Amino acid sequence: MIYLELFVAFLEVGLFSFGGGYVSIPLIREIVLTYGWMDDEMITHMIAVSESTPGPLMVNMATYVGSTQGGILGALIATLAVVLPAFLIIILVMAIFRRFISNRYFQGMLSGMKPCIIGIIMAMGIYMMVQNCCGSMISGIDIIAVLLVIILGTVFWGSRKIKKNGISPILLIIISAGAGIFFYGFR
């Protein structure tokens, strides 16, 4: 039953992604791969669409996966499931457990989880980057991809040196789309 699977899967995402959107990317990736809903290629499309549309990243990804797997009902269920834990927890915290957040053992636990999250996200970024440039490791290096990494990386991180906040994620995505059309089109 796809709807039940979507609900359980995204409840898990909503319940375990401490720290918001980027934390949920590795989690969602694992889930959609395990269920066989998407491959790495489609996962990248999902992230790209979720990044370049407004609204919370995690919610957008849930809507996307739900919509492609179960139509409008699937989208509604996945979105509801990803939001539900956050919603209930905040209400519980405000109504009863205000003290819980400042509990030292809870904070101790978080102090171990936060650096963990950073490592997990970094690994995800490195993995995707290598996959983009080398495909499945053995199939050889995609020279155009390497070139694009250098160009886009320089534009994105270099723009911070000139302007305080640099270029926005959505602008980077637009530039990268243009670069992709140009370089892969004239190959």
Next chain:
Amino acid sequence: MKVLSSLFLVFFKIGLFTFGGGYAMLALIEDICVEKKKWITHEEMMDITVIAESTPGPIAINLATYVGYKLRRIPGALIATFGMILPSFCIVFLISQFLERFLEIKWVSNAFQGIKIAVAILIMDAAIKMIKKMDKKPFPIIIMIVALISMLVINFLALHISSLVILLWGAVAGLVFYAIHNRKGKETAVK
């Protein structure tokens, strides 16, 4: 009723106009809910940010629920959260229904070859920003490196181990470290 419709409109607007997720929204929420509407105080805003970071789920949802609940309890929380999600739900739903078909067009799929690289850059950038804000003490740094290496091994060898396992070990390490640290602190205090 006036407050409820106003809650809906404000969070609808925030949901429609902020790109880049939770942290980008903080500034806009502060501007509207603290400065203009005076629904919450600046201290509360700081408070919620800490709570949002310590609880799971989308940060934007945590914030919307908090503000809504404070003004009008459960109905307020529901309306604010609903308003926040509605715009992106419609947009993402529409795109997701058509995208895979569009990808059959050559130049669209070429565009996505480029976009793939931008996505990897954005994910790395999110991690780099977090590292910059991180406590530069040995304990978090070691945990981060161990998590990074384990996750790289899991990804590249395509092992079936969930990142939740790593997160759980991080939580245990944090608790143990805190307990040991706390005991040491007490001992020195007694001396």
